[in-house]
Amino acid sequence: MTPLLYAHPFASYCQKVLIALYENATPFDFKLVATPDDFDELGKLWPFRQFPVLVDGDMTLIEATIVIEYLDTFRRGATRFVPDDAKAALDVRFMDRFFDNYVHTPMQAVVYDALRAEHERDPKGVADARDKLEAAYRWLDQRMAGREWASGETFTLADCAAGPALFYADWVHRIDPAHANVVAYRERLNARPSFKRAIDEARPFRPYFPLGAPERD
Numbered sequence: 001m002t003p004l005l006y007a008h009p010f011a012s013y014c015q016k017v018l019i020a021l022y023e024n025a026t027p028f029d030f031k032l033v034a035t036p037d038d039f040d041e042l043g044k045l046w047p048f049r050q051f052p053v054l055v056d057g058d059m060t061l062i063e064a065t066i067v068i069e070y071l072d073t074f075r076r077g078a079t080r081f082v083p084d085d086a087k088a089a090l091d092v093r094f095m096d097r098f099f100d101n102y103v104h105t106p107m108q109a110v111v112y113d114a115l116r117a118e119h120e121r122d123p124k125g126v127a128d129a130r131d132k133l134e135a136a137y138r139w140l141d142q143r144m145a146g147r148e149w150a151s152g153e154t155f156t157l158a159d160c161a162a163g164p165a166l167f168y169a170d171w172v173h174r175i176d177p178a179h180a181n182v183v184a185y186r187e188r189l190n191a192r193p194s195f196k197r198a199i200d201e202a203r204p205f206r207p208y209f210p211l212g213a214p215e216r217d
Helices: 012-023 036-045 064-074 086-115 123-143 157-172 180-191 193-208
Strands: 004-007 029-032 053-056 059-062
Touching: 004 012, 004 036, 012 064, 012 086, 012 157, 012 193, 029 036, 036 053, 053 064, 059 064, 064 157, 086 123, 086 157, 123 157, 123 180, 157 180, 157 193, 180 193
Parallel strands: 004 029
Antiparallel strands: 004 053, 053 059
């Protein structure tokens, strides 16, 4: 049976899973979630109605990291997303959490604020989120010195997380060119065929970006 992915190509966490699927050319069916009926269908699988959700036979996988770990275990390909070595695996999982919690989360805070009505906006919350992004960029710049990928020389789960997180974070709060290691890493991620495909598939939806998509990438 072919896995079925409930997702939207412009959604960052969906792109995280798409990168993993494309890396290993894993066969899957795609269910675009865009209409109220689509979300009602998704809600039968996950009451929070959030994507991505992967259905594979009698398994329903929720949360992008869990989906990728599942693929790495049960639909394994040439690219391994979590190494077998326990110490190396911890580093990969730590970097996955770093990108989700310290880049992705503040980036989304700024985006969600832009979607609110003017009287509901939270300037202090946005300022705090931007400060967190600055701190993340500074830390990551040191981390990436001499590294090709987030956990060394091998593309992993951490890089699946990094791709969309840094892609949209740079739209929301531009990465200072002084953070040359981060800028170069983002460029490598964008050029990776699996992520480039996800970027290109999302292009038609750029006009919906609430802060305005920049004329780049």
